[in-house]
Amino acid sequence: MKPSKKTRPEAVLKNLPDEFQAEIYAWLRMPPDKDGTRHSYEAGVAWLATKGVATSKTPLHEFFQWYPTALKLREARNFGQTFQDERLKLFGGDITPERLEQIRAETQLMFELRAAGADDQEFYAEMRKLAVADAKIALAKGDAARDDRRIALLEKKAALVDQLKAESAKPGGITPEVLARIEEAAKLL
Numbered sequence: 157m158k159p160s161k162k163t164r165p166e167a168v169l170k171n172l173p174d175e176f177q178a179e180i181y182a183w184l185r186m187p188p189d190k191d192g193t194r195h196s197y198e199a200g201v202a203w204l205a206t207k208g209v210a211t212s213k214t215p216l217h218e219f220f221q222w223y224p225t226a227l228k229l230r231e232a233r234n235f236g237q238t239f240q241d242e243r244l245k246l247f248g249g250d251i252t253p254e255r256l257e258q259i260r261a262e263t264q265l266m267f268e269l270r271a272a273g274a275d276d277q278e279f280y281a282e283m284r285k286l287a288v289a290d291a292k293i294a295l296a297k298g299d300a301a302r303d304d305r306r307i308a309l310l311e312k313k314a315a316l317v318d319q320l321k322a323e324s325a326k327p328g329g330i331t332p333e334v335l336a337r338i339e340e341a342a343k344l345l
Contacts, residue, residue: 168211169219170226180204181223184216229271236267258291 169180183203188194195203197213197220204211240263247255265287 168209169215170222172209174230176207177219177223178227181220181227184220232267232271235270236263239263239266261287261291 169177172180180200184195184197184200186195197216200216201211201213204216240259243259243262244251247259251259
């Protein structure tokens with residue numbers, strides 16, 4: 157039997173439930189007591205031990221530095237998910253693969269702006285214009301590739317029809333096998 161890996165000390169705190177993480181962070185940020193003593197990391201380690209969490213000062217300090225960023229990213233992720241869900245509802249069941257890709261790109265932009273704390277409306281507007289331009293370029297590339305495929309298929313079908321016309325013009329008229337090939341080609345059109 158393979159021995160289980162020991163969890164890294166900072167991972168213990170980072171993997172606690174969100175509510176408990178918020179409680180730990182709030183406890184560490186509490187103002188000094190009436191006698192002027194602050195909540196130290198040593199006191200935090202002891203407090204967490206009473207809650208059943210074994211840790212030390214260094215992981216607690218790393219958690220204190222990590223938590224605000226993690227909280228901001230979590231909020232940005234939730235905002236992005238809500239944004240995406242609302243966009244999908246807006247289009248209902250009529251979502252093309254291109255539209256879905258555009259919605260995903262917009263969602264990513266919203267996440268990045270929220271995570272970066274971009275509250276500047278001008279900055280947001282410029283980023284939005286760039287994202288829309290990128291999406292249009294991507295859609296145009298997809299449309300051009302699709303058009304190229306359609307043209308190739310139409311040319312192939314036209315060549316087949318020309319071949320079948322030539323065969324039908326031969327003496328003896330249209331044979332049953334030529335007729336079957338014409339009907340098959342007609343289905344492709």
